[in-house]
Amino acid sequence: MECEKAQKLISDWLDGKLSRWKEKKLNKHLASCQLCQDYLEAQKIIQREALEIGKVENPSQWWLQFEQGIRKKLSLAGQPDEIQIAGEEKNNKKTKWWNLHPQAVRAISILTIVVGTLFLILYIGQRKNSEELPLSLMLSYEESYFNLSQILAQDEVAASDFATNLEETILEEIFLAGGEDTIWEVEYNYPLNNYQIESNDLRIENKYSEESL
């Protein structure tokens, strides 16, 4: 242990703030360092003397002069007054925190922006959806179908995609509803350019039922 560090520990020990582990280390150093032993003795004397000095009551006039003296010195040095100093110290503390953790600040900023953006997207999206779909449209299947068919009538590609998508969903859901032991097959074979649909075009049959296996 260096003497400088040992002397700092001596001060803490005299104030009763030293942990046992540090006290042990300090004692080890003191056993081999005469300089620090002398320092300890000197500190003990100072402490004892300080404790012997009684409390001095200064008159209020003295405190007023003391305060004015400090203010004068501060203004000469171009420093702000006491209140400003206190405020500045607070700011310095804040500045120090920002400066000490720039990555944390950056992460928090990005997180705030991302969360804010997501919230806006969800909020606006929800509002948009509720504005687009009035209750009458959502409650009435026919109203909904009418609206849908009118939109699809203007967009052949979307209509075709929509029809294909529906067929796939039906096949998937019938299969899932049938369970693992049954495969239900629905076949659609609608000629798109022929207006007449033959009765054989659409068949629903239980191809691989338990009974047939």
Add this chain to the structure above:
Amino acid sequence: MKKGKLISFSIMLALFLLISEVYGQGHTSGERKNVRENMFILRSLRMTQALDLTEGQTAVIFPELNRAEKEKAELQAELAREIRELRQLLNNKKAEEKDFEDRVAKIVDLREKVSLRESEFEKFLLSQLTSVQKARYIIFNIDFNRGMMERMGRARMAGQKNK
């Protein structure tokens, strides 16, 4: 869903398809008819699951559901035709006021008929359901209709991207 219910559903569905073939209109395009039928199939399938219908309920509800669907599909096809003709009429400079009046009156009438038939069926359906099933039906209807609109939105967006 129980296998029995699925079989009931399939039989009812097959019956509907057979009837719809007999009454085939031949006026609507294959694609549009396809969409209407597929939507009906999917809705019936999901409704059976969502309402958790008993076999007895399925046997009572489905024939009426099929009848209503056939009538509404015909009305909707007619309505679509009227609207198509109304669009053409608007582009026709020689069209007279009476032509518009007649067409609009026909469209309003058809819409009312569709709405009436839908209400009629719903009244019948609700009379067959328990309180919980009634509540489920309302929510199912909203979810299904919203789902279809969203599905259509996705199809349109995909179409625009491919253009």
